[in-house]
Amino acid sequence: MPPKRHLTAxxxxxxxxxxxxxxxxxxxxxxxxxxLGADSVQMSQIxxxxxxxxxxxxxxxAANYGCMDExxxxxxxxxATDRTRGWWEDYRGVLPPVFLDMAExxxxxxxxxEVVITHVPGLLQTPDYARAVFRYMRPELPESEVAPRVxxxxxxxxxxxxxTPTPYETVVHEFALRVRVADRQAARAQLRFIxxxxxxxxAAVRVIPIDQDGFGGTGASMMYLGGxxxxxxxxxxxxxxxxxxxxxEPQLEHLRTLLRRVEKASLDPAASRDFIHRLTxxx
Numbered sequence: 001m002p003p004k005r006h007l008t009a010x011x012x013x014x015x016x017x018x019x020x021x022x023x024x025x026x027x028x029x030x031x032x033x034x035x036l037g038a039d040s041v042q043m044s045q046i047x048x049x050x051x052x053x054x055x056x057x058x059x060x061x062a063a064n065y066g067c068m069d070e071x072x073x074x075x076x077x078x079x080a081t082d083r084t085r086g087w088w089e090d091y092r093g094v095l096p097p098v099f100l101d102m103a104e105x106x107x108x109x110x111x112x113x114e115v116v117i118t119h120v121p122g123l124l125q126t127p128d129y130a131r132a133v134f135r136y137m138r139p140e141l142p143e144s145e146v147a148p149r150v151x152x153x154x155x156x157x158x159x160x161x162x163x164t165p166t167p168y169e170t171v172v173h174e175f176a177l178r179v180r181v182a183d184r185q186a187a188r189a190q191l192r193f194i195x196x197x198x199x200x201x202x203a204a205v206r207v208i209p210i211d212q213d214g215f216g217g218t219g220a221s222m223m224y225l226g227g228x229x230x231x232x233x234x235x236x237x238x239x240x241x242x243x244x245x246x247x248x249e250p251q252l253e254h255l256r257t258l259l260r261r262v263e264k265a266s267l268d269p270a271a272s273r274d275f276i277h278r279l280t281x282x283x
Contacts, residue, residue: 006092009101009245010108011049014079016247017072017232018058019047021065035064055081075228087155094148098243103152105234105245106159106166111226114170115262117218120177120190121170122153123160124197124205129190130154132182160202169204171259171266177207177279184283191280198273206266207275215265217258224255 022032033043036057045051055077062073088103106112114121120129130153134146141149160168177194180187197203208215223236235246235255246252267275 006097007049009105010079010082011052013232013234013245013247014053014076015047015049017076018053018061021062021067022047025065027065032061032064035060053080069229069231071229072231075232078228087158088152091148091152095152099149099152101245102236102243103156105225105236106156108227109159109166109225109234110228112159112166112168113224113259114168115217115220115222115259116170116176117173117221118176118179119181120194121172123157123168124170124194124203125153126186126190126193127154128182128186132186136181157202160197161200165202167204168202169206171206171208171262173208174210174275174279177276178210188280188283191276191283195273195276195280198269198276204269205272205276206263206269207272208262208266209275212265217262217265220258220262222255222258224252224259 022029028040029043029047030040033040036043042051046053046057058077058080059073062076067073086104086107088100088107091100112123114123119125119133122130125133127150130150131146134141134149159166177191194203194205198205221238225234225236227233231249233247233252235252237244237246237255246255266272
C-alpha cells in the first residue's frame with residue numbers, strides 16, 4: 001500500500017501493536033517482511049505507520065506471530081481498514097497535530113476517565129473558559145490561532161453529548177473549580193455548565209476538596225481511554241514537551257493504579273454535585 005500522507009494517532013498505534021506482536025516472538029523485521037513478500041524497509045514503514053497495511057496482511061502477520069486473541073486481531077483489522085474522515089480533519093494544517101490526535105483517540109474510545117488538578121477538564125469547558133486558557137499562553141496567540149482552538153475544544157464534546165455518547169468520568173480538584181481563569185461571571189457560568197452536564201448524564205464528576213487529608217497527587221492530571229479491547233487502551237499525560245500518548249502495559253497499569261487512588265480521595269458523584277452547587281452560590 002502507498003505511504004500515508006499523515007501519521008494519525010490511530011495509524012501509529014496500529015503499527016506499534018504489530019511491532020509488539022512481532023517482537024514478542026523474537027522475529028526480526030526482515031523475517032516478518034518475508035512472510036508478506038516484502039523487504040525490511042517496507043516492514044519498517046508499516047510498523048512506523050508511514051505505509052498502510054491491508055486486513056489480509058494484518059491477519060497473516062497475526063497468524064505467523066502466534067496471536068490467538070481473536071478480539072485483538074479484529075480490532076487491529078478495523079484500525080487498518082478504517083477510512084473515517086472525522087470532523088477533526090477540518091483542522092489539519094490549522095492546529096498542531098496533537099489536537100487532531102486527541103480528538104481521534106476520543107472518537108474511537110469506549111470509555112473516558114480523566115483526572116484534572118489545575119483546570120476544568122477540556123470536555124467540560126465553556127467557550128469563555130477555554131478562550132481565557134488559550135489567551136494566557138506565552139507568547140500570546142493571535143485571534144486567528146485562538147478561535148480555532150476554542151472551536152475545536154467545543155466540538156470535542158460530541159463524544160459525550162452525541163447520539164452515541166461515550167461514558168465519561170472525571171475527577172476534578174476544588175482548586176480547578178475555584179480559580180477564575182477569566183472573571184466572576186465566566187466562573188459562575190462554567191460551574192453551572194458542569195452541573196448541566198451532570199444533570200443531562202453527559203459526565204460523572206467527582207471533586208477532591210482542598211482540605212482532603214492525605215492527597216499527594218497534585219501531579220496526577222491524566223486521561224485514560226478504553227479501547228475496543230483492553231490491550232488497546234490509551235493513556236494521555238501532559239509534559240513540558242507536550243502531550244504523551246501511552247500504550248505500554250506497565251505504564252497503563254501505573255495510570256490505572258493512580259486513577260484508583262485519586263478516585264478514593266474524591267467525593268462520590270452525588271456529594272460532588274452538591275459541592276459544586278455550593279461553590280456556584282459562593283460566586
